Amino acid sequence: MSAIRTAILGYGRSGSTMHAGAIEKNKAFQLTAVCDADAHARQKAAARFGCQPYADHRAMLKEEALDLAVIVTRSDQHCPMACDCLAAGVNVLVTKPWALNAEEAERMIRAAESTAKLLLPWLPARWGSDLRRLKQLVVEERVIGDVFLARRTVVSFGTRNDWQTSRRQGGGYLLNWGPHIVDPPLQLLGSPVKSVYGRLKQTINPGDVEDLFLGILTLANGAIVQAEFTIATEDPPQWFIQGTRGTIVVQGTHLKVNAKTPAQPANPTQSYTIKTDHGQIREEELTGAPQGDEHAVYGDVAAALSGQARFPVTPQSALELTRVLDAIRTSSMENRVVML
Ligand SMILES: NC(=O)c1ccc[n+]([C@@H]2O[C@H](COP(=O)([O-])OP(=O)(O)OC[C@H]3O[C@@H](n4cnc5c(N)ncnc54)[C@H](O)[C@@H]3O)[C@@H](O)[C@H]2O)c1
Incomplete structure (x- = not known):
């Protein structure tokens, strides 16, 4: 099979590292073109890959016979560029957040359907090592019974001063971090979101958009997900999962399962709380990439493009x-619970 003729749109921090690195290492791909508004970025890509550099993606689409366009530009540029690529008959992989809102996502889906090309959303956390292990423990082994509350938190005390602090350019940490934080617990629990309470806040970043978000989601099966990116100098657990038979905590790479079966009163008239003091504690160190391994994702992109497997x-x-991220924003702006 001939190599997948690939172009990167946006050879910036992510495009030149995570994506270029995975493409470089995978023989199924050949980076034939790069498009970036910045001359220095174009020059670096051309020197590294011997690929054709372009300043404008429409000019590139006219000149190149591409199989795949990888869109890693600013978040406000994803949807228009993806639609242009699809209209030119090119399959697209769109980094997260693939769209600013559901309306943009629907526009890309329609563009893909009308050209019968593949639209591949980049959600690498679905390949994450912690999600994979948690699925084994929670879903397959059911070590903590029925999960009623899953908290997922990512913390930083860093500030940034780039387009991620500009609303007009698709910045803000709900879009930037939401796909890594909100999606994994929903994948873990596998039940649709029914109601959403959200809070966005700008705390220490410059600009005009939030650097902190909190979403409380109630799922169809009754479980609650609390997902947040927050600003703090101390680390809470990244995962805190509560079930009817115990709790799982992930702190750094350390995973602890504390499994217990609640005691039942021997005497039904007994009314005080009975705690179970015997249980089973299992501890382990997680290995692999918690936010997902880009090489594994690109392996699945190649399989999807060659028709061997559906993209996960x-x-x-x-x-x-x-839609869930939109609802978190709407809830915060309108100070109400949003029903989905
Ligand atoms: N783990 C992840 O999945 C991950 C990590 C980081 C960033 N991202 C996403 O990748 C995207 C890019 O983020 P970044 O941090 O690399 O940003 P960046 O600013 O470093 O890179 C964006 C690049 O796009 C170029 N560009 C701007 N306008 C252009 C145009 N009209 N045509 C072509 N190129 C243009 C810029 O010159 C720059 O090189 C964002 O959507 C971000 O959310 C994903």
């Missing part, structure tokens, strides 16, 4: 996530 992330499931 469907546009419909990425649209559902976008």
Whole structure:
């Protein structure tokens, strides 16, 4: 099979590292073109790959016979560029957040359907090592019974001063971090979101958009997900999962399962709380990439493009996530619970 003729749109921090690195290492791909508005970025890509550099993606689409366009530009540029590529008959992989809102996501889906090209949403956390292990423990082994509350938290005390602090350019940490934080617990619990309470806040970043978000989601099966990116100098656990038979905590790479079976009163008239003091504690160190391994994702991109397998992330499931992120924003702006 001939190599997948690939172009990167946006050879910036992510495009030149995570994506270029995975493409460089995978023989199924050949980076034939790069498009970046910045001359220095174009020059670096051309020197590294011997690829054709372009300043404008429409000019590139006219000149190049591409199989795949990888869109890693600013978040406000994803949807228009993806639609242009699809209209030119090119399959697209769109980094997260693939869209600013559900309306953009639906526009890309329509563009893919009308050209019968593949639209591949980049949600690498679905390949994450912690999610994979948690699925084994929670879903397959059911070590903590029925999960009623899953908290997922990512913390930083860093500030940034780039387009990620500009609303007009698609910045803000709900879009930037939401796909890594909100999506994994929903994948873990596998039940649709029914109601959403959200809070966005700008705390220490410059600009005009939030650097902190909190979402409280109630799922169809009754479980609650609390997902947040927050600003703090101390680390809470990244995962705190509560079930009817115990709790799982992930702190750094350390995973602890504390499994217990609640005691039942021997005497039904007994009314005080009975704690179970015997249980089973299991501890382990997680290995692998918690936010997902880009090489594994690119392996699945190649399989999808060659028709060997369906890509694990469907546009419909990425649209559902976008609707949840939209609802977190709407809830915060309108100070109400949003029903989905
Ligand atoms: N783990 C992840 O999945 C991950 C990590 C980081 C960033 N991202 C996403 O990748 C995207 C890019 O983020 P970044 O941090 O690399 O940003 P960046 O600013 O470093 O890179 C964006 C690049 O796009 C170029 N560009 C701007 N306008 C252009 C145009 N009209 N045509 C072509 N190129 C243009 C810029 O010159 C720059 O090189 C964002 O959407 C971000 O959310 C994903």
